[in-house]
Amino acid sequence: MNFFTSNTQIKEAKDERDRLVKQKIFTCLRENIEIIVLEAEQSLNSSQDYTEFCCGLEALFLHGLKHSLFSITVDFLSTSNLDRRPEPSFMNVLMTIAHRDIITSLQQKTQLNSDIAYCRAFIRQILNDNTLSSYLTMIVNSPRTLTSYYYKYAFLRDKVLVLSILKLIEPMETKAAFKFNINTSLLNQWPNMTLELSGIWSVARKSLQIDNAEDVASSLPKDHESYLRRYTKTPAIEFSVSPAASACSDKMTPSSVEDACLTETYSERPSLLLFPPRLHDEDQVSMSDSQILMDDDGIRTAISPQVSPMSPEHTPDIDSAGNRRETDLDKYDLSTLLEKYKTHNEKSVEKKAQPGIKEVWSNFESNMIKVKEDDDSEKGESEDDWDKMDPNSFYKSKKYKLVDLQPLVEQLCMLTNEVGLDGQDFKCKKCSTPISIDFEGTQICSFSGYYYCDNCMSKDLCIIPSRVIYNWDFRKYNVNADAANFFKEFRYEPFIDIDKLNPDYTKIKMMHRLKNLRLKLNSMSQYMINCETVTNTFKEMLGYREYFFNFVHKYSIADFEMLADGQFENMLSSAVDFGFKHILNCQLCSQQGFICEICSDQTIIYPFDLDNTVQCTECSNLYHKMCYTTGTSCSRCERKKKRLESMNEEAGVEECVEN
Numbered sequence: 001m002n003f004f005t006s007n008t009q010i011k012e013a014k015d016e017r018d019r020l021v022k023q024k025i026f027t028c029l030r031e032n033i034e035i036i037v038l039e040a041e042q043s044l045n046s047s048q049d050y051t052e053f054c055c056g057l058e059a060l061f062l063h064g065l066k067h068s069l070f071s072i073t074v075d076f077l078s079t080s081n082l083d084r085r086p087e088p089s090f091m092n093v094l095m096t097i098a099h100r101d102i103i104t105s106l107q108q109k110t111q112l113n114s115d116i117a118y119c120r121a122f123i124r125q126i127l128n129d130n131t132l133s134s135y136l137t138m139i140v141n142s143p144r145t146l147t148s149y150y151y152k153y154a155f156l157r158d159k160v161l162v163l164s165i166l167k168l169i170e171p172m173e174t175k176a177a178f179k180f181n182i183n184t185s186l187l188n189q190w191p192n193m194t195l196e197l198s199g200i201w202s203v204a205r206k207s208l209q210i211d212n213a214e215d216v217a218s219s220l221p222k223d224h225e226s227y228l229r230r231y232t233k234t235p236a237i238e239f240s241v242s243p244a245a246s247a248c249s250d251k252m253t254p255s256s257v258e259d260a261c262l263t264e265t266y267s268e269r270p271s272l273l274l275f276p277p278r279l280h281d282e283d284q285v286s287m288s289d290s291q292i293l294m295d296d297d298g299i300r301t302a303i304s305p306q307v308s309p310m311s312p313e314h315t316p317d318i319d320s321a322g323n324r325r326e327t328d329l330d331k332y333d334l335s336t337l338l339e340k341y342k343t344h345n346e347k348s349v350e351k352k353a354q355p356g357i358k359e360v361w362s363n364f365e366s367n368m369i370k371v372k373e374d375d376d377s378e379k380g381e382s383e384d385d386w387d388k389m390d391p392n393s394f395y396k397s398k399k400y401k402l403v404d405l406q407p408l409v410e411q412l413c414m415l416t417n418e419v420g421l422d423g424q425d426f427k428c429k430k431c432s433t434p435i436s437i438d439f440e441g442t443q444i445c446s447f448s449g450y451y452y453c454d455n456c457m458s459k460d461l462c463i464i465p466s467r468v469i470y471n472w473d474f475r476k477y478n479v480n481a482d483a484a485n486f487f488k489e490f491r492y493e494p495f496i497d498i499d500k501l502n503p504d505y506t507k508i509k510m511m512h513r514l515k516n517l518r519l520k521l522n523s524m525s526q527y528m529i530n531c532e533t534v535t536n537t538f539k540e541m542l543g544y545r546e547y548f549f550n551f552v553h554k555y556s557i558a559d560f561e562m563l564a565d566g567q568f569e570n571m572l573s574s575a576v577d578f579g580f581k582h583i584l585n586c587q588l589c590s591q592q593g594f595i596c597e598i599c600s601d602q603t604i605i606y607p608f609d610l611d612n613t614v615q616c617t618e619c620s621n622l623y624h625k626m627c628y629t630t631g632t633s634c635s636r637c638e639r640k641k642k643r644l645e646s647m648n649e650e651a652g653v654e655e656c657v658e659n
Contacts, residue, residue, distance in 0.1 A: 018153045021063060021199035025155055026165065028056040028197060033168045040176040050178070052193070057123050057132075059197035060165075061090045064154020086201050087190070089115040093149050094122055097135060099507055109183040120187040124180035130173040134471050136166045171417040356500030357413045363554070364409050364495035365402065408486045413501055415466050416449035430456040430480065446477035458484035465560055469502050474564040491557040494545070499553035510569065516610060517572040521549035523608035524579035527589045534582050541575045548572070580608070594622035597635045 032053040065088055094103060102125060106118045126132045139146065140162050150157050195201040421436065428435050429450035435442045441454040447464055461476035462484055468474060479487075498505050506512045521542075528538040542548050545556075562568035583589040583606065593604035594613075605613050607622055614625045616634040623634075 015153070017199070018064075021197075022155050022158065022161060025056055025059050025063060025197055026161055028052065029060070029165055030168060032056060033172050036176050037172050040172075050180075054120075054123055054127075054180075055191060055193040055197060057127075058120060058190070058194040060155050061093065061119070061123070062088055062194065062198040062200060064151040064157065065090055065093075066149055066151060085190070086195065087116060088200060090119055090149070091115040093146065094119065096145060096149070097138060098122060101507070106182070111183045111185045112187060113185075114188050116190055117185075117187040120190075121182045124178070124182055124187075127178040128180055128182075130178075133166055133170045133173055136162055136169065137471060137473070140166070170415070174415055174417055356497065356502075357410050359497055359500045360413050360495060361406060361409050363497060364405070364490075364493065367493055367495055405486070408483065409495070411448060411483075412465050412496070413469075415470055416447065418444060418449050419451075421451055424450055428453040428456055430482070443478055445480040445483065447479040447483040450480075452480050456481055460484055462487050463557075463561055463564065465496060465557055468560045468563070469496075469498055469505070472508060474560075487557055491561075492545075494547040494551065494554040494556045494559075496555045496557070497551075497553050498555055510563070514569060514572065515552060517569070517576055518548060518552045519610060520576050520608040521572065521579070522552060523606070524576070524583065525549040527583050527586075527592060528579055531582070531586060531589055533586075534578075538575065538579065541578060542571065548575075576608075583608075596622070596624045596627055598623055598627035598632065 032050075036050065036053060067088070102122065103118075106112060106121050106125065109117075109121065112118060112121055126135060139156055140159055143157060143159065146154075146156055155161055192203055196203075426434060426436055429445075429448070429452055431453065433453045433455075435451055435453055442451055443454065443457045444451050445457065447462075458479055458481045462479050463474055463476055464479070467477075498511075506515055525538075528534055539546065547554050559568055562571070590604070593606050595602065596605060601624070605622055605624065607613060607615055607620075612625055613622050614628045615622050616637065619634060619636045619640070621634055621636040623632075
């Protein structure tokens, strides 16, 4: 029985240690993220905070990491060296979750010479690229991926903790910009803080000799000793009787009474803290000794200790000497903090400049003007009427003005931050109805980040394009009524140029395939549009959306909805297969191919064969990819160049003769 009891106690102690380690990592990340966001808003910089934040992320990936057979062998052989620093590495995890190009680029850094350096450089690389939230989202959505690399108690396998960190990181990425140096030899070794946070290793503490002390209490009289033992521990603590526990005290053992008391105490405020409050050593001793008291009648009474607010040793901002502890906010003066909160309340969260937004709005505006011009041509309006018309007073549905649409289009191109009720004066963003978290009928719009009342929110869930563009997130979210109507009204307008907003979008395998399919359609369209027998069929297969082959990177909101279930790729593949078969079998289209002038092979090649051919950017002449290597010049361009030179020489000779 003692054997099983000891094993249970060891397991409980280990679980408690792992919980405290994860709490320490979470606290470190949360505090540093708050400081980084505050400094980003105030245009300040503190490299120390960024370094601590990186150490917290490194500890997050190291906690609960399973040891490889090689590392276990090395640790066993070096047990005699107690000061040896462990060298864990989550390189195997990176090979699973990271893109191959990122791993290759890191391995090409000249100053990085170990797996530890690659792991630390990876953390800084994804911070520079603002893709940390994407990796954490992928880990949450596919927990089985890390099963073979992490123990069950690991931080990354705790979905609640990862989601909590993710909520803090997403707004940070929209405000803070990181520029870490990746190629540096300082990354070749783990810092002490990372190993201590992850619970793997800590710096050896040297024991100090303690002088002998005299036990004064043993020399006191017995009556005086019992008096001190009974009353000296109580002045700094106030006790409040727990009614629920005292009512059942006669039927409960001392240990069960203590558990009931603690359960009631913490159940009163379940949502204040993610983890139970961390007690000081003095508090723990007082609770264990004074949790259960026995009065003169022999009745046990359960009590819940409350630290007196007047006791300086138990006040979090006052140390044992009575001096005020320095906090993270001490680095800012009062005027700076007041100005920050004033600006936050008067203005919503400032939008971060996002590249490509102007181009997207220009595409949207040009599409609207084109629609207006088409409507005018049908109605036969004169140019004088067009000159007198306000350009902001039209759209095909007559519901919107361009001035009202611009904020919606810009918001569609960027990830949002939750503004907070204090940022909108506790009123609905649209109708200004007073709202609060305590009131029923208050919802947050995932599109704009503002709170709305139920009357101003849409009942339909929508896919948010910016989450697809940056996070590859196709989930449907609650949006306000104006955003839902905007999505519905303009869902077929191809104004979203994904290449301008996220040039790295082709790193996603599906988007890379879609880009190649649309490039093939672009080359095929020159054949299919000019062949009257299949023009209508070809357009019908694409839903009469000619931007599929005219503009390779443009998408509409409806296209993103089709991406989620794979319909978009199937539609493009069917159109490409149809065009490929027609061009090869059509007597007219098949004769409009090219002959490679380098190898003089008589086999006809076509520009839509992207895997085997390459096209000259100047004259559009086509060659085999194997023939047209680097440094090879285009024969057609050479002929044009010689022809121009000969014409210039002839013109010069004629001018000399005339003179």
